[in-house]
Amino acid sequence: MADTTLMSIPGQVDPVPVARDITPREDGRVDLLGLPKKDIAVLFEGAGLDARQAKLRSKQVFHWIYHRGVTDFEAMTDIAKTMRPWLTERFVIGRPEVVEAQHSNDGTRKWLLRTADGHEFEMVFIPDADRGTLCVSSQVGCTLNCRFCHTGTMRLVRNLTPGEIVGQVMLARDALGEWPKGKMDFAEEADEAEYTADGRLLTNIVMMGMGEPLYNFDNVKGALKLVMDGDGLALSKRRITLSTSGVVPAMERCGEEIGVNLAVSLHAVTKDIRDEIVPINKKYGIEELLQACADYPGASNARRITFEYVMLKDKNDSDEDAHELVRLLKEYKLPAKVNLIPFNPWPGAVYECSTPERIKAFSNIVFEGGISAPVRTPRGRDIDAACGQLKTAAEKKSRAQLDREAAEAVAGEAR
Numbered sequence: 001m002a003d004t005t006l007m008s009i010p011g012q013v014d015p016v017p018v019a020r021d022i023t024p025r026e027d028g029r030v031d032l033l034g035l036p037k038k039d040i041a042v043l044f045e046g047a048g049l050d051a052r053q054a055k056l057r058s059k060q061v062f063h064w065i066y067h068r069g070v071t072d073f074e075a076m077t078d079i080a081k082t083m084r085p086w087l088t089e090r091f092v093i094g095r096p097e098v099v100e101a102q103h104s105n106d107g108t109r110k111w112l113l114r115t116a117d118g119h120e121f122e123m124v125f126i127p128d129a130d131r132g133t134l135c136v137s138s139q140v141g142c143t144l145n146c147r148f149c150h151t152g153t154m155r156l157v158r159n160l161t162p163g164e165i166v167g168q169v170m171l172a173r174d175a176l177g178e179w180p181k182g183k184m185d186f187a188e189e190a191d192e193a194e195y196t197a198d199g200r201l202l203t204n205i206v207m208m209g210m211g212e213p214l215y216n217f218d219n220v221k222g223a224l225k226l227v228m229d230g231d232g233l234a235l236s237k238r239r240i241t242l243s244t245s246g247v248v249p250a251m252e253r254c255g256e257e258i259g260v261n262l263a264v265s266l267h268a269v270t271k272d273i274r275d276e277i278v279p280i281n282k283k284y285g286i287e288e289l290l291q292a293c294a295d296y297p298g299a300s301n302a303r304r305i306t307f308e309y310v311m312l313k314d315k316n317d318s319d320e321d322a323h324e325l326v327r328l329l330k331e332y333k334l335p336a337k338v339n340l341i342p343f344n345p346w347p348g349a350v351y352e353c354s355t356p357e358r359i360k361a362f363s364n365i366v367f368e369g370g371i372s373a374p375v376r377t378p379r380g381r382d383i384d385a386a387c388g389q390l391k392t393a394a395e396k397k398s399r400a401q402l403d404r405e406a407a408e409a410v411a412g413e414a415r
């Protein structure tokens with residue numbers, strides 16, 4: 001076990017989420033991905049269509065974007081041939097650029113993506129027997145510096161836009177071949193079953209990739225609205241989970257305005273330990289957090305709140321911790337399940353994973369307390385896609401470079 005007592009606790013306690021300006025496209029065209037239908041209509045009207053035309057065209061284009069996965073206006077066969085070049089000149093339907101796609105030997109897939117202005121972030125797809133879950137990023141980097149998390153060692157570069165967030169889902173559908181084939185005509189739409197029939201691989205979304213989604217509230221909300229929109233990607237809110245490290249003031253809004261399932265990165269049951277592992281705890285403590293969970297709109301026994309708990313050897317994994325966890329969840333009468341996550345190590349991490357026996361014993365105590373506490377099987381470890389391991393290659397490289405430079409500087413001083 002690494003001795004961490006003398007190390008300073010990293011991270012800003014009260015981060016200020018400042019979104020950087022997004023560099024406009026060089027060609028001056030506007031990316032329609034991530035915009036609600038009404039905003040597309042406004043853009044079309046601003047570009048010269050009359051109001052009725054703008055509304056109709058926006059409906060058609062929206063359909064092609066989200067139901068068919070089309071990125072080329074020329075493929076939109078119910079739009080007049082003469083209209084398509086007009087659209088192409090002014091607009092674009094983007095995707096995040098894929099820098100690298102990796103396949104784990106357990107089937108997990110990880111993509112390193114790049115925004116149009118050159119920032120890299122990651123998304124992960126985790127296939128299971130009965131579901132396929134896409135782990136989506138909300139920010140490039142993160143301000144929160146949770147100590148067990150590799151992403152937390154990246155600086156925050158900027159918030160992702162709604163288009164870049166929903167773009168991850170679109171890209172996953174592209175990669176998994178999940179867009180409907182068949183007739184490309186609006187008139188055929190009565191036969192919805194043709195392309196909403198299930199059997200899809202991508203069934204669930206978790207906002208658990210890079211970043212704290214509640215520090216990018218508006219963009220995450222905009223993206224998830226498109227994912228849930230019946231005319232958009234039409235995924236049920238019950239299949240979407242947003243994971244927060246505990247941004248208490250935004251939790252109620254999340255339940256009311258987005259309405260998805262909530263997961264909370266709890267990871268410790270005492271102030272001292274949670275202050276260390278999840279530094280935002282210094283701002284919003286455990287009691288305040290659990291009260292916000294108890295008040296979370298829509299939470300019920302059918303829609304339980306998931307508490308994520310990373311298992312760190314000799315840090316948060318004792319029998320006493322497990323009993324305290326049960327006590328706290330009961331005190332706040334929380335419809336809860338606990339996900340026990342074996343710690344996924346990364347270079348430079350100050351923690352070790354608890355032993356399998358310890359994890360089992362912890363899990364048993366929580367189960368005996370009447371709360372489900374399965375141990376999450378680590379996925380995608382071989383490609384650094386597992387929980388808390390996300391960090392872009394560029395950032396890893398630059399840090400390695402920095403380390404080299406620091407070593408050279410020290411060597412230079414010594415000479």
Ligand code: SF4
Pocket residue numbers: 142143144145146149150151152153209210211212245265388
């Ligand atoms: S666990 Fe989430 S909130 Fe905490 S540092 Fe990592 S990405 Fe940020």
